[in-house]
Amino acid sequence: MGDKANAHPGAAGRATAADHPASIRNVVLVGHSGSGKTTLVEALALTAGAVNRAGRVEDGGTVSDYDDIEHRQQRSVQLSLVPVEWDGIKVNIIDTPGYADFVGELRAGLRAADAALFVVSAxxxxxxxxxxxxxxxxxxxxxxxxVVTHLESARAGFEEMTQICAQAFGGDDPDAVLPLHLPLHGPQAPDGHAPVTGLTGLLSQKLFDYASGERKESEPGPEQLPGIEEARNRLIEGIIAESEDETLMDRYLGGEKIDIKTLVQDLERAVARGAFFPVLAAAPAAEGARQGIGTVELLELITGGFPTPLEREAPAVTTVDGRARELTPCDPGGPLVAEVVKTTSDPYVGRVSLVRVFSGTLRPDETVHVSGHGLADRGHEDHDVDERIGALSAPFGKQQRLLTQAIAGDLACVAKLSRAETGDTLSAKDDPLLMEPWQMPDPLLPLAIQAHSKADEDKLSQGLGRLVAEDPTMRLEQNQDTHQVVLWCLGEAHADVALERLRSRYGVQVDVVPYRVSLRETFADRAAGRGRHVKQSGGHGQFAICEIEIEPLPGGSGIEFVDKVVGGAVPRQFIPSVEKGIRTQAARGIAAGHPLVDIRVTLLDGKAHSVDSSDAAFQTAGALALREAAAGAKIHLLEPVAEVTVLVGDDYVGAVMSDLSGRRGRVVGTEQLSTGRTLVRAEVPEIEIGRYAVDLRSLSHGTARFDRSYVRHEPMPQQVADRVREQTVDVA
Incomplete structure (x- = not known):
């Protein structure tokens, strides 16, 4: 692990198909935007011999050639896979976006990986x-x-950053977060900054100097040993504290010198079971250098300290009808169970699915069963179909290298799965299975769109279908009340990428329009109306008169129709016609064009003609009676109210509650959690939280999250209602 006696036996080049799960490591890189994840991936690929010194693969392109949108926006927006080989181990490096809007890609990376590498900037x-x-x-x-990056910065401090990580990640045991190496500094520059030129191994007490562009090992001088000793002792104590050998601590405290081989083995076991979290340093390779600082040590940690896929329990698996199914973990000879962790569309080969194989072996050109994922509420239909897959390949930048198979524990790209979407399960056609889906964040930022032209309108439906097939964190809504097409996104950057993909990938130009919530109308007081529809134009005319009374009902009551006609003033066969006319008019609205709800309509009287009365005439009379009643009555505009639950750090509770109050919200309760966070519950009008996903992130510095659910419609304050009506008139 970078401290072994015979460190760095050499790189093994680009990855090929693995022949056993024990020779695979799946690691996901996690870190905020700008922490240096993609640069680190390129440095690891260079050290492993997968790219040349110019950072290019043999057949063209670079490992960062993933998406044109990423190049334009200068940030990662999607998960990418870079497979390399080190000491006979295939390492699938999964790079994830650091921006919060693309947390869905991060969750997919966590699902596909068996270990995580947290990248933090010094x-x-x-x-x-x-x-x-x-x-x-x-x-x-x-x-x-x-991994601590950006050590080349003049502000960087590895020791200080290690302490920050221990406080942030160590919880009750900061001694479980300790460095394996200390930076080796070169001559001091005129500005006082001494650049990092290598590393000092704390266990081996060796110097690993990268100053020449190649990693060179040497012994420390006598003057360097005292500075190493304190950090080395603390590391040894931290490793022994997590050792499964309960006698080791007593032997160490008794003065026994613990063999370095024993310490390395205990360290690897503690890392693999998630009990110890080593801190490493990394810096990109200098111009002309073959290796970046710390990349050899990092690859040795991944291959030696991170678990194999055999050590991970697969997510719960059932048959498609819901019966539990027990599987041997990561058995290449077992039933096929693979999961689509990412879906992309290629203009030349069509849909490409990145899959993690959890059981069995996936081979090209075989027929598999595709099982759905239960995200129908987000516009993703459930699947239960057979499909013939195309070629298997390993991605590298924009290149795809063909594979003969993908065994349990490995990741591969599958072509020609036209129905499979992210989160779907692939299994044998004669033994269909379904994996428990991973948790996806709920998209809470609405983006209302409409086609820019008639030509775009023809392509919009297909483009949106492909868009949501790729991204399960996006929800497509065809709002029946407002007649808007709404894409629900995780944030503004997520929305920008969606619009850009519609335009550049699917050739659909759309316009963003103001998002409208589903408002309602109701009567504030009792009212009466008379509908008279009498027309004579030769032959059969139209004759229908009805008188109604309206009274408001409690919220959620809908529309209640009562017949109190006596003496046959309105013939029996036409009473349903009156009701139909009233309900049709109520659905269209009576004041601002919003559906009318929560009223009781009582039919009191009316008149009919033996020849000229008809179903259509009494429907029209019913609608006219409702409109006349509304003309002389006070009408309330009802707005939807949501229950908003905010999980926020204690430091931001006051700011969140104040902000909710400013949105006409009513805080209904708070709950103190043991994790230093508070759960704030409030009821807030939906019209006030259209951009809450963006505003809350800014307010809490990205540390809070929220959920929302519809509660009821309630009367809108008069001044707000007047403003909404004015906006409605302006739009019309």
Whole structure:
């Protein structure tokens, strides 16, 4: 692990198909935007021999050639996979976006990986979203390590950053977060900054100097040993504290010198079971250098300290009808169970699915069963179909390298799965199975769109279908009340990427329009109306008169129709016609064009003609009676109210509650949690929280999250209602 006696036997080049799960490591890189994850991936690929010194693969392109949108926006917006090989081990490096809007890609990466590498910048603090992901990994026992980047910055301080990480990630045991190496500094520059040129191994007490562009090992001088000793002793104590050998601590405290081989083995076991979290340092390779600082040590940690897929329990598996199914973990000879963790559309080969194989072996050109994922509420239909897959390949930048198979524990790209979407399960056609889906964040930022032209309108439906097939964190809504097409996104950046993909990938130009909530209308007091529809134009005319009374009902009552006609003033056969006319008019609205609800309509009297009365005439009379009643009555505009639940750090509780009050919200309760967070519950008008996903992130510095659910419609304050009506008139 970078401290072994015979470190760095050499790189093995680009990855090929693995022949056993024990020779696979799946690691996901986690960190905030700008922490240096993609640069680190490129440095690891360079050290492993997968790219040349110019950072290019043999057949063209670079490992960061993932998406044109990423190049334009200068940030990662999607998960990417870079497989390399080190010492006979295939390492699937999963790079994830650091921006909070793309947390769905991060969750997919966590699902596909068996260990996580948290990348933090020495120039920045550990942000709240990174802490939250750490807690998610801790909840499932995922092994983790920390890499400190940007050591070339004049503000950088590895020792200080290690202490910050211990406080942020160590919880009750900060001694479980300790460095394996210390930076080796070169001559001091005129500005006082001494650049990092290598590392000092604390266990081996060796110097690993990268100053020449190649990693060179040497012994420290006598003057360097005292500075190493304190950190080395603390590391040894931290490793022994997590050792499964309960006698080791007593032997160490008794003065026994513990063999380095024993310490390395205990360290690897503690890392693999998620009990110890080593901190490493990394810096990109200098111009012309073959290796970045710390990349050899990092690859050795991944291959030696991170678990194999055999050590991970697969998510719960059932038959498609819901019966539990027990599987041997990661058995290449077992039933096929693979999961689509990412879906992309390629203009030349069509849909490409990145899959993690949890059981069995996936081979090209075989027929598999595709089982759905239960996200129908987000516009993703459930699937239960057979499909013939195309070629299997390993991605590398924009290149795809063909594979003969993908065994349990490995990741591969599958072509020609036209129906499969992210989160779907692939299994044998004669033994269909379904994996429990992973948790996806709920998209809470609405983006109302409409086609820019008639040509775009023809392509919009297909483009939106493909868009949501790729991204399960996006929800497509065809709002029946407002007649808007709404894409629900995780944030503004997520929405921008969606619009850009519609335009550039699917050739659909759309316009963003103001999002409208589903308003309602109701009568504030009793009212009466008379509908008279009498027309004579030769031959059969139209004759229908009805008199109604209206009274308001409690919220949620809908429309109640009561017949109190006596003496046959309105013939029996036409009473349903009156009701139909009233309900049709109520659905269209009576004041501002919003549906009318929560009233009782009583039919009191009317008149009919033996020849000219008809179903259509009495429907019209019913609608006219309702409109006349509304013309002389006070009408309330009802707005939807949501229950909003905010999980926020204690430091921001006051700011969140004040902000909710400013949105006409009513805080109904708070709950103090043991994790230093508070759960705030409030009822807030939906019209006030259209952009709450963006505003809350800014307010809490990315540390809070919220859920919302519809509660009821209630009367809108008069001044707000007047403003909404004015806006409705302006739009019309």
């Amino acid at each position: 120039s920045d603090e550990v942000d709240g979203s990174t802490r939250m992901v750490w807690e998610e990994c801790a909840a499932v026992g995922m092994p983790r390590a920390i």
